[in-house]
Amino acid sequence: MQFSLQHQDKQSNARAGELITDHGKIETPIFMPVGTAGTVKAVHQRELENDIQAQIILGNTYHLYLRPGLDIIQKAGGIHKFNGWERPVLTDSGGYQVYSLADTRKITEEGVAFRSHISGNKLFFTPEYVMDIQRIIGADIIMAFDECTPYPCEYQYAKDSMHMTHRWLKRCCDRFDTTDSLYGYKQTLFPIVQGSTYKDLRVQSAETIASFEREGNAIGGLSVGEPHEDMYEMTELVCGILPKDKPRYLMGVGTPANILECIALGVDMFDCVMPTRNARNGMLFTTQGIINIRNAKWQDDFTPIDVELGGYVSTFYSKAYLRHLKHSDEYLAGMIASVHNLTFYLWLVKEARKHIIEGDFAAWKDIMVKKLMVRL
Template sequence: MALSFSLEHTDADSKARAGKITTAHGEISTPIFMPVGTAGSVKAVTQQQLYQEVKAQIILGNTYHLYLRPGIEILNKAGGLHGFMHWDKPILTDSGGYQVFSLAQSRKIKEEGVLFQSHIDGSRHLFSPEKVMDIQRNIGADIIMAFDECPPGQSEYNYAKNSLMLTQRWLDRCINHLNSTEPLYGYEQNLFPIVQGNQFHDLRKMSCEYVASKQAPGNAIGGLSVGEPEAVMYEITALCCEHLPADKPRYLMGVGTPWNILECISLGVDMFDCVMPTRNGRNGMLFTTNGVINIKNKKWADDFTPIDEGLPNEISHYYTKAYLRHLFVAGELLGLTIASLQNLCFYLWLVSEARKEIIKGTFTSWKNAMTEQLKQRL
């Protein structure tokens, strides 16, 4: 089945909206946060925990990493990533464009595609729009991303413009190739184009209009959260939401902190992903309903209160701050899992609460109060 999106409520005091995305592997209530499972695994967390504790509705995989390991042949034999990792809810795959430009040892951009060397073993590969579509067909994600160039955050105007023109030509090739091939696993995959254009308003507007003309089932905003000031990120996000279709889901790629997510929901974004919950968790930074905790600090050594009494999930109540700090100090792997689960549960709770507030008509006042609370350093 093709992806469908229905708008259920919009906020009177902002652009925030609540909706529902329907895919072949289930429904997704928006706004939504997608845990990042780059190589077929959300780091330090099992699939059972994602189902039962985190209550994830959709997760993200990555074309670049899955292409290199385990490889497309193995994924195809497993029936796609769903079968390989035993996950029967929706999956979105990033095209690998960002990883090609950020991880590869060397790269050469041509009209045909990008020649690069693997960051794992130095082997040489070519990613063309057509090949990236074929890789994602074998992965079998419900939502797949067009191949794009993600230019550096401080690119000059001419570079950003030439890059955008290339991304648009690659988008046409992605669409044409996908339309000329059949799904491998009996269900339709849904291509999201990616808006680029760096920090230049005219390029972003041009990109949004070009992307909108393709009438894709959803659209993504890329090239943000790459080092630009928060104010610029919000400014460009607002501009893109203004020019992207209101009847299609909007996905802001790679963003961000809890307060970033709340602000961007208020601007009209529906979907988010970021490695921050698990990466920061593995380094001892916890996001809680009361603020940010560095669990390694000595102040928590004899704090026997639950990690986060404000979260309605078992793990945040079961373990104490003192015990979790001990696990980190002792180098016990369980600490990484508990911290990752705390943060993922928090992110999914946050977008769920945002949805409730949008439906109630109280989102903006709630968002303002919540943002101030979440930024506190405990």
């Protein structure tokens, strides 16, 4: 993987860059649609490529390990061959499941014991095994195994967890560096900064992660319930420490306003389930603000969903028709809304990149953040 910075905003820490993998080029800042089980829910690959113009998608190691299973993915020739997506893929290591499945897991120095949420069968993930799993899945960018701490958590818990994440990272790097990709293209390992909302821990973790000198770095353990102000403070702190010449990935973030604010702090890569999950519940993100398509005010509004956004679904379907589909429990409602929201998210980071290059990002961002938070 290669990363180059092309522009730096003079009024903020926002950057525009280019990340090159063996499956293609990614222009940053970028948003990655979440395809947990190898598919972005309710969206075809051709829509991801042609309408949404996604440059990279995300999959989840834990879920892909359970279904369809490693044997199937390896027989297919890796995740790209299996799901027909020929652009870059990033896989989360399963560290988030250490957080989200807290009731059914046990953490030790060796690794994490889970129970499958599908079958109830016992699972045991070690840092080494997680590297092996991600080698078999075959994503272009893979994540180190970590513990995502809950919010709030006690200082000592956050400190102990952070140190264990660092020890796990050493084991991940050792396994990654002594194994090869299975499918003839290069894979890249990103470490993850932890430390909850404690400044000294975040500084220590960022410095430790940077010392491993990997090709990119991630910031984890945020957007788990802490106030937005704390997320921004931790992100700014960490971005001031992580190398400027390597991509920075803020995991699981977030709302359109979150993304713009964190771009301004120096983040390059984002993912979040929000655009597709909220779409299935009838919430649309638009260039003018947020729409709840279930509301009666849209029942006779025959204007396009978002004519300023462009794209097929945003300009072809009316708000009244989408509301009708939603109230009729038609699957098409979730499909249209998901494509629209992802188109919006990709438009947003593309516009951010344009304004970084043009030199007026900070002023544009301040206007957009206010506009995007309006409930229409």
